[in-house]
Amino acid sequence: MTDVIEKTEPSSIRANPALGGSLESYIQRTDDGHYGMRLLVDGMHCAGCQNRIETRLEKIRGVVEGRVNLTARRLSLTWQPAVVDVQSVIADIEELGFRLVPFNPEKLSSDFDQTRKRLVRAMAVAGFATANIMLLSVAVWAGLAQDMQPVTRSLMHWISALIAVPAVAYAGMPFFESAAAALKGRRANMDVPISLAVLMATAMSLIETARGADHVYFDSATALLFFLLIGRFLEQSARGRARSAVEHLLALNASAVTVLNADGTTQPLPPEEVRPGMRVLVAAGGRIPVDGQVIGGVSDVDGSLITGESIPVTVREGSAVHAGAVNLTAALTVEVAAAGNDTLLAEIGRLLEAAEQRRARYVDVAARIVKIYAPVVHILAAVAFVGWFFFGAVAWQDALLIAVAVLIITCPCALALAVPVVQVVAANRLFRQGILVKSPTALERLAQVDTVVFDKTGTLTEGLPKLLIDGAWTQEDLRSAACLAAVSLHPLARALTDMAPAVPAASGVEEVPGHGLRRVTARGETRLGRGDWCGATESTSDMPELWLARPGRDPVRFAFIDTIRDDAAETIQALRDDGMTVEILSGDRPAAVARVAEALSVDRTRAGAKPADKIARLEELARQGRRVCMVGDGLNDAPALAAASASLSPATAADISQTASDVVFQGQHLAPVAETLRVARRADSLVRQNFALAFTYNVLTVPLAMAGLVTPLIAAVAMSTSSIIVICNALRLGRMRRS
Amino acid sequence: MSGLLYLIPIALFLGLLGLVAFLWAIKTDQFEDLDGAASRILFDDDADKDKNKKDDG
Structure with missing residues (x-):
């Protein structure tokens, strides 16, 4: 059904010449006198679409460059204003079946892209510094066991310092800035102990280098930054998926x-x-409108x-x-x-917004742990310094060095990687099966789900009526009906022609709105449409139907049914096997809902539910202590999708529903619902294992650090091992077998 | 040991070269469209493009 809409809906740009004026604000002048514009491309899925758009653009005179970014679903267009009008270029592309929405690149994405690029640059610098300092450090560590001259060691330390200081100053900036902002607001976030550890390790190492001492922590300082930046980058990438969905919401802006x-x-x-x-x-x-x-x-x-x-x-x-x-x-x-803000559509938008705000209060598990972790780290380091300085009778430099070792060891590299690595691996695994995870906290919320609520139309069913083969009609009836139906957009007519694709459309067919189609020939009038209009006496069922009336013959009945997706029953059984309660919540008529519920043996159903009723039901379930996952596709489901603790929608859903839901799955099957929930639960257990691993590591190494036994060598080994173990553990998710 | 005096700078220089190359790649958006670039090579449209250029010129 969405197909019909996409093809027939006039685009926001073409339908409204008045909008032409506002297009101006998206146009940028390039240096060589051309004009440029960026557009979001809706409906582009594969390299074929990319090729079609670019080839079409190449053929238009005056278009200097039209380049499609398939990953971001964007088109960057440059043209000569004297030769071609951008409206006509846009119209040409829309003829190919894509919707184009101009956007302002500065407004929309620069912040996000800038942060991402900055993190990658910082990560590259930290990686370079870590690798090179580590090479020098290995020589130093080997030299300590053998007979390296103090002069050579000192040289190695100075070269390390030369690399480490600028690298820390550059790569540490994201952490330093965030820590400074937090301290200004009198809060403490995880970046405070991180910044403290990195800065103190670097400063102390400089002092120790000047003193000509044996141990410096330059490698630890840069390695810390490197691992933490990997975690931060993955986190940012997970968020990026959610953003593109928000951009799509812009495309929904009502037309003129x-x-x-x-x-x-x-x-x-x-x-x-x-x-x-x-x-x-x-x-x-x-x-x-x-x-x-x-x-x-x-x-x-x-x-x-x-x-x-x-x-x-x-x-x-x-x-x-x-x-x-x-x-x-x-x-x-x-x-x-x-109109505008008072329409039912706008009301749905408002319900959606309110529901989304409620969900935004969800605090992910990593944030909850950080709250406790940060103060503990500070206290431990302070205790180590005070203890050694006053009771251990050592020089302040040594006491401080031990405190630095505690900070380095407790630095949450493994913790920072525990969640994002699993999220990225899980999202990639699902992505390969055509399942898009949009929200970064979605997997966490999906893992807790114990009730799955399905919408009916378009979710459990395919959302398109199919002709029922019930023996009431013959192939010949079908052919004569199809040649009339071929001219109509009506879904029932479409379903008829789907069953008889080879039948040519008849000429002279007239559509009588509200009744059906008719064609007048010399032999009389042929009609296809409502029962009472075609001379049928009574309608025996509540199923949608068309009647075919031909001169001199009895009317023939075609019944239609909204077919249930192939694997719906299987999927519901799989969900039940996993301990889920399944419920149907639909806006459709009770009889239609009952038929589907019976076929799938679901006994908990609600029919005739309006958007607000759906939210009310979900809240009722939440009050009973249930964690609900909503699966739906219609515009009427959008608020419910946002209100549920987690939500999925098929890729055929209305744009706004896809925007509201956490996960979008492609294809004709429902199996992705069960698969997503399984992967989410598995990811959740891996995250827990990762936290356990990270904590075990801390429990084992913190006493060593407090006791002053951690040398730079031990710190480097312990830190890298814990991070690598956490990453390897997360990668196991990719190898999990599909059921 | 005197070999270190030129070996370390050479090693650092090579490392820096890699770093600079990577930073250049980021700056020029080489990683912007990984999906599209992979299939772009398969498009068979060189002939059209040349003709278009001539028209413009």
């Missing part, structure tokens, strides 16, 4: 509204300027994104229509009852 003036002329207006009482024209195939009442025209309206109802309803004068529904068969005139 065609307003019918009193004198019969039309005028495009931005949605926020439409007032109640105005009259609005909605073309066939267009999305209804306002809530209101039909005052002219008869048509079929697909409200599936709003209500979850899979079959279009017929509207005529006096019927109420809602913004977001798609007008299928004929033009409508609508008197506006509510």
Whole structure:
């Protein structure tokens, strides 16, 4: 159904000449007199799409460069303003079936990209410094056991200092800045002990080098930064996936509204300027922009994104229509009852926002641990210094060196890697199966889920009606019906032609909105449509149906059914085997819901639920202490997706639902739901193991450090081993077998 | 031991060379589009591109 919408919905740019003015703000002048613009490309999935767009652009005169970034789904366009108009270029690409939305690169992504690039640069510098200092250190450590001259050792130390000091000053900046900001606000975050450890280790090592001492910690200082930057970079990457979804939300911005003036002329207006009482024209195939009442025209309206109802309803004068529904068969005139912020669509947006704010309060496990960890580290280091200086009777330099060793050993390299490595490995594993994890905390929340709530239409079912093979019709009936149906956009007509793809469309077919299709020939009139219009006496079931009436023959009935996805029953059984409670929560009619529930043997169902009802039910479940995972696709599910403690939606879902959910899965199957939950639980147990490993390491090495037994060699070995063990443990997730 | 005096600078220089190359790659967005670049080589459109250039010029 989404396909139909994508093809028929006019783009926000083309439909609105008035928007042309606002395009200006996205255009940048390049140095050589050309114009440039960046656009988000919606609907691009593979290298083939990339090729089609670039090849098309190459053929347009005046386009200097059109380069697609497939990873970020963006198009960077440069053109000669004198030769070609950008509107027509955009229109050309949209003809290929993509939606383009201009964006301002400075506004949208520069912050994020800058941070990421800075982290990578810092990581490269720290890695370089670590590797080179480590080479020198190995020589020093070997020299301590053999007979290296103090002069040579001193030379090695000075060269190490030469590398380490600038490297620490550069690569440590992200930590120093964050620590300074935290201290300014009188808080302590994890970067405070990290900065302290790195700075003190470097400073003490400089003093020790000047003294000509045996032990310096330059390698530890840079290695600390290197490992921590890896963790920080992975964390940032996990967040990056969530961002692109937010960018897509921008693409949803409502298109222009065609307003019918009193004198019969039309005028495009931005949605926020439409007032109640105005009259609005909605073309066939267009999305209804306002809530209101039909005052002219008869048509079929697909409200599936709003209500979850899979079959279009017929509207005529006096019927109420809602913004977001798609007008299928004929033009409508609508008197506006509510527009912009007062529409049902906007209401859904608000519910969504409120629900998302509630979820943003979730604190991930790493943040909870840091809260306790940071003060403990400081206290331990202080105790080591005070203890050795006052009671150990050593010089202050030695006492301080022991305190530095404690700080280095407790530095949370393994802790900082414990969560992000697992997250990235899990996200990649799921990504290979077409499952996109969008939110960085999603896996953690999914792991706690004990109840899975499914929407029906488009989630448990395929969301598209299929012709039921029930013996009521013959192949010949089907062929004559299909040649009429071929001209219509109506989902039932589409389902008919799907079953008879080789049948050519008949000429002279007329669509009668709200009734069906008819074709008048010399032999009489052939009709395909509603039962009462085609002369059928009674309708025996609540299933959607079409009737075919031909001159001189009895009407034939075609029944349709929204088919349940192949592996729905299997998936629900798998979820139950894993101890989940399964429930269906749908906006569709009770009879339709009951049929699906029976087929899948789910006994907990709710039908006819509006968006607010869905949230209410989820809150009720939450009050019972349940952790709910919502799986849904419609616009009406979006608030519920945001309200549940975790959520999934298929890639065919409405944009806003994909934005609201934590995980988006591709393909025709439901198995990804069970797989995602399994991977999430496995990732959760790996994160716990990683924390346990990191803590064991601390418990073993902190007493050594406090006792003053940790030399730079031991610190380097202990630190690297713990980090590498944590990484290796996380990698086991990639090898987990699929059930 | 005197070999160290030139071996260490050489080692550091080579290391720095690698570092600079990596930083250059970051700066010029070599890692921006890993998926697209991988398939771009397969596109068979050189002929079109040349023609287009001539038109513009």
